[in-house]
Amino acid sequence: MPDPIDLGRPTEGDVLDLISDDHRRFERLLAQLRDTTQDRDAVRRAFADALIAHGEAEEELVYPVLRKKATEIGQDEVEHGHEEHAEGNQALLHVLELKGTDTQAFDDAVEKLSNLIAHHIAEEEITIISPARESVGERVRADLGAKWAARRNELIDRGCGSVDNVRRIVAEADREGLLSDD
Structure with missing residues (x-):
């Protein structure tokens, strides 16, 4: 039996570091997904759980706090992040x-x-994560990290990357006008 795919199970830490760690995990999983010697079906299911859990927890818990705490992060950056999550979920x-x-x-x-x-990773790290490192205090980032990690792990445990759940999320994003027509 192959080794299980490591999705990480953080429980605490600076939320910005935890999000960046997930970004690196996404890059590794996508490389595995392109590798024909891998169990690509298992990788896509694992990637789906990690991506959906990450994005849902980020939108629910992180974006609202960073928007309030970091004046450099405007509503436009947050809305654009939501749109890019929706496009990624659709893909x-x-x-x-x-x-x-x-x-x-x-x-x-x-x-x-x-x-x-x-x-999305490049843009989010430049327009949201980098400014937040300078203007959001360590205690807030640590508190947010624990909350984000708990929510992320809970969503993974629920199998949030199932095709039915991803369909629901994409349909909701479409109703909200987050997806373009192309």
Whole structure:
């Protein structure tokens, strides 16, 4: 039996470090998802749980606090973060809905997902995480880290990356106007 895929189980820490750690984990999982020698179905299920848990906990707990505490982080940055999460979730749904993992369609869908996630990570680290490091106190970041980690882990335990849940999240984002028509 192959080793289980490490999704991390943080319980505490600076929320900005925990989010950055997850970003590095996403990059590793996406590399595994592109690797045809991996169990790509297991990797996509693990990636789905990690990505959905990360984004849901971030939007629910982190963005609102950082928006209030860091004057450099405007409503535009937060809204753009929500839109990029929605686009990534939509691309993830496409990857999850594909039947096989050994097709050109799968490779193309993974490439699109990888590009969206890489763009979001870079932008979020520049426009949200970096300014928050300078203007949000360590105690607030530590308190937020414990809350974010607990919520993230709870969502993973619930199987939040299931295709049905991702469909629900994408449909909700579409109703909210977070997804473009293309």
